[in-house]
Amino acid sequence: MPASTRSQTVPNESNSEHDALKEKMKSLLALYEQHKQKHGAAAAAPPPSKNPSLKTGTRILVFVRVRPLAKKEMEAGSRCCVRIVDRRDVYLTEFASEKDYLRLKRLRGRHFAFDASFPDSATQQDVYSTTTSELVEAVLQGRNGSVFCYGATGAGKTYTMLGTVESPGVMVLAIKDLFNKIRMRSYDGNHAVHLSYLEVYNETVRDLLSPGRPLVLREDKQGIVAAGLTQYRAYSTDEVMALLQQGNRSRTTEPTRANETSSRSHAILQVVVEYRVRDAAMNIIKKMGKLSLIDLAGSERALATDQRTVRSLEGANINRSLLALSSCINALVEGKKHIPYRNSKLTQLLKDSLGGSCNTVMIANISPSNLAFGETQNTLHWADRAKEIRTKAINANEDLLPVPETETDQAKLVLELQKENRELRMQLARQHQKIMTLQAHSSAPPTPPSATSLLSTPPTSAPPSEKRRTRPSLLAATHFTPEAKNKGDEVAVTIRTLQQRVKALEAELERVKKDYSLQLKQKDDVIRELSQKGGKKVVATRASLRPKEANTGELKSPSYRFWSPVQTAKKRSFWDITTANSPSVTTLNGRKTRSHLISEPTAHPSMLLQPGFARKKGDI
Numbered sequence: 269m270p271a272s273t274r275s276q277t278v279p280n281e282s283n284s285e286h287d288a289l290k291e292k293m294k295s296l297l298a299l300y301e302q303h304k305q306k307h308g309a310a311a312a313a314p315p316p317s318k319n320p321s322l323k324t325g326t327r328i329l330v331f332v333r334v335r336p337l338a339k340k341e342m343e344a345g346s347r348c349c350v351r352i353v354d355r356r357d358v359y360l361t362e363f364a365s366e367k368d369y370l371r372l373k374r375l376r377g378r379h380f381a382f383d384a385s386f387p388d389s390a391t392q393q394d395v396y397s398t399t400t401s402e403l404v405e406a407v408l409q410g411r412n413g414s415v416f417c418y419g420a421t422g423a424g425k426t427y428t429m430l431g432t433v434e435s436p437g438v439m440v441l442a443i444k445d446l447f448n449k450i451r452m453r454s455y456d457g458n459h460a461v462h463l464s465y466l467e468v469y470n471e472t473v474r475d476l477l478s479p480g481r482p483l484v485l486r487e488d489k490q491g492i493v494a495a496g497l498t499q500y501r502a503y504s505t506d507e508v509m510a511l512l513q514q515g516n517r518s519r520t521t522e523p524t525r526a527n528e529t530s531s532r533s534h535a536i537l538q539v540v541v542e543y544r545v546r547d548a549a550m551n552i553i554k555k556m557g558k559l560s561l562i563d564l565a566g567s568e569r570a571l572a573t574d575q576r577t578v579r580s581l582e583g584a585n586i587n588r589s590l591l592a593l594s595s596c597i598n599a600l601v602e603g604k605k606h607i608p609y610r611n612s613k614l615t616q617l618l619k620d621s622l623g624g625s626c627n628t629v630m631i632a633n634i635s636p637s638n639l640a641f642g643e644t645q646n647t648l649h650w651a652d653r654a655k656e657i658r659t660k661a662i663n664a665n666e667d668l669l670p671v672p673e674t675e676t677d678q679a680k681l682v683l684e685l686q687k688e689n690r691e692l693r694m695q696l697a698r699q700h701q702k703i704m705t706l707q708a709h710s711s712a713p714p715t716p717p718s719a720t721s722l723l724s725t726p727p728t729s730a731p732p733s734e735k736r737r738t739r740p741s742l743l744a745a746t747h748f749t750p751e752a753k754n755k756g757d758e759v760a761v762t763i764r765t766l767q768q769r770v771k772a773l774e775a776e777l778e779r780v781k782k783d784y785s786l787q788l789k790q791k792d793d794v795i796r797e798l799s800q801k802g803g804k805k806v807v808a809t810r811a812s813l814r815p816k817e818a819n820t821g822e823l824k825s826p827s828y829r830f831w832s833p834v835q836t837a838k839k840r841s842f843w844d845i846t847t848a849n850s851p852s853v854t855t856l857n858g859r860k861t862r863s864h865l866i867s868e869p870t871a872h873p874s875m876l877l878q879p880g881f882a883r884k885k886g887d888i
C-alpha cells in the first residue's frame with residue numbers, strides 16, 4: 269500500500285473511534301446531569317462529618333506529668349514503676365510484693381495513652397508550652413480556657429501550677445505569656461486584665477487576695493460567681509507574681525503523712541481579659557476571655573493521711589468535692605442530661621470548665637514510686653476517663669456587646685488620664701526622694717573639703733542675675749574656700765546657709781506637691797465623671813474604688829485596684845498583708861496557711877518568695 273493511501277486510512281479509523289468516545293462522554297454527562305437534578309446539591313457535597321467533636325464540642329485534653337523520685341522515697345528503697353513511652357503513653361508496672369511468694373518475680377503492667385506525657389526530666393516550660401500556651405492565645409481571642417491539676421498528695425500539682433522562684437509553673441508562665449502577647453497586640457491600653465484568686469476549703473469559698481469572711485456562690489449571666497470576690501486590675505507580670513505569692517501564703521496547708529506542706533484546699537486563679545475590636549460593620553465590640561488555673565487538693569485515699577483530728581473532716585471534704593468532681597465527669601462522659609454540679613462548691617465553680625464552652629486541659633500528676641502505686645493507678649484511671657469528656661462547641665463569646673463610639677472615646681480618654689496620673693505620681697515620688705536626700709545631707713556633719721571640691725569651687729564673679737537664675741547647688745554649699753577652712757564661724761555660717769536652703773526646698777516641694785495633688789484630683793474627677801456618664805462601672809479607676817478621703821498628696825499603695833463588691837469583715841490591702849500586719853504564724857479562722865513559713869519580709873514585691881510556692885527540688 270502506498271504511503272499516501274495508508275496515511276488516509278488511519279485518520280479515518282481514528283475518527284470513528286474518536287466519535288464513539290465523544291458519544292460515550294455525552295451520555296455520561298447526561299447521566300450525571302440527571303443524577304444531579306434528582307439528588308440536588310447534596311450529591312456533590314462531602315458526606316456529613318463523623319467526628320463527634322464537631323457536633324458535641326471539643327474534647328478535654330489530658331496530660332500526665334511524672335515527678336522525680338523523692339529523697340524519702342529513695343531512702344525507703346522504692347522503685348520506679350512508671351515509664352513514659354513515645355512522649356504519649358504511660359506504662360505502669362505493678363511489682364509483686366516480696367511477701368507474695370506465689371507471684372514472686374511476676375510483673376503486671378498496663379498502658380495508658382494520653383495527649384502527651386511528661387517524664388521527670390520535663391521542664392516547666394515544656395509543660396506550659398504543650399498544655400497551656402494555646403489556651404492563652406485563645407483567651408485573647410475571646411474564648412474561655414481552664415487548666416486543672418489533679419493527683420495524689422505530693423505528686424507535684426502545686427509544683428506544676430505555681431512552681432518555684434527558679435522554675436515558675438504554669439500559672440506564672442501563662443500570665444507572663446499573656447502580658448507579652450497583649451503588649452505585642454496593643455499599645456493603646458485596649459486590653460484590661462482582671463485577676464481573682466480563691467480557695468475552696470472545707471466546702472467554704474475564701475478570697476485569697478483579701479482573706480476574710482467566706483464567700484457565697486450565686487449564679488448570674490456569666491455562670492457561677494463568688495459574690496464579693498476581689499477582682500484585681502493587673503498591669504504587669506511582676507505585680508501578678510507578687511499577688512500569687514501573697515495569695516498562696518494565705519492558702520490552707522497542713523502537714524500530712526504524705527506531704528509536709530500539703531495544700532488542703534482547691535485553689536482557683538482566674539484571669540479575665542477584656543478588650544474591644546471592630547466587627548465587619550465597623551462597630552466596636554467588647555470581647556472577653558477567661559482563663560481559669562486550678563490547683564486541686566491532694567486526691568489521696570483517706571488512709572494515707574492523718575485521720576485522727578481536724579484532718580478527718582478536712583479529708584472527708586476534699587474527698588467529697590473530688591467525689592463530686594468524679595460524679596460530674598462520669599455523668600458528662602455518659603452523656604447524662606443532669607450533671608450533679610451542685611453536689612460541691614468545687615464542681616459549681618468548675619461548671620464552666622467542664623460542661624461549658626471552654627477549652628479544658630487536665631494535667632494529672634503522679635509519683636514514679638512503687639510505694640504510691642495505688643494512688644498513681646487511681647489518678648491514671650481517672651485521667652483516662654476524663655479524656656472522654658467533651659465540652660460544649662466553642663462559640664467565641666456569644667455575648668458580644670457593641671460599644672457606642674462616644675463611649676470608646678471616653679474609655680480612651682480615661683486610659684490616657686490614668687497614664688498621665690501615673691506619670692504625675694512618679695514625678696511626685698522623685699521630688700519626695702530629692703527632699704529626703706537633702707534632709708539627710710543637712711543632718712550630716714559638714715565634711716572637710718576634698719581636693720576636687722576645692723578645685724570645683726564655683727567662681728564668685730558670676731553676674732547677680734545668673735546667680736538668681738541657677739538653683740543653689742547643695743554641693744556648692746559644702747565647698748569651703750581655703751581661707752575659711754580653719755574658721756569655725758565660717759563652718760557655722762555654711763551650716764546655717766544649708767539649713768536655709770533645705771527649708772526653701774522643702775517649701776518648694778510642698779508647693780509642687782499641692783500642685784500635683786490638685787491636678788490629680790481634677791483628673792480623678794474627670795475620670796469619675798466620664799465613667800458615670802458611660803453608665804458603666806469602671807472597675808479599674810482609682811477614683812471609683814478608693815473611699816472618699818482628704819487628698820494629702822501622699823503616695824498611695826496600689827490597693828485601690830482591688831475591687832470587692834461586698835465588704836469583707838476585715839478588709840486588708842495588699843501591702844498590709846505582706847508587711848506590717850502579717851503575723852509570722854498565721855492561723856486564719858483556725859486554719860494554717862503557708863504564711864507561717866515566712867520569717868523575712870519580701871525584699872522586693874516582684875520577687876517570688878520560695879515559701880509561697882512549692883518546695884524546692886532538693887526537699888523532696
Ligand SMILES: Nc1ncnc2c1ncn2[C@@H]1O[C@H](COP(=O)(O)OP(=O)(O)OP(=O)(O)O)[C@@H](O)[C@H]1O
Binds near residue numbers: 419527530567887
Ligand atoms: N517536676 C518536679 N520536679 C522537681 N520537683 C518536683 C516536681 N514535682 C514535684 N516536685 C517536688 O515534690 C514535692 C511535692 O510537690 P507538690 O507540693 O507540688 O505536691 P502537691 O501535689 O501539690 O501536694 P499536695 O496535694 O499535698 O499539696 C515538692 O517538694 C516539689 O518541689
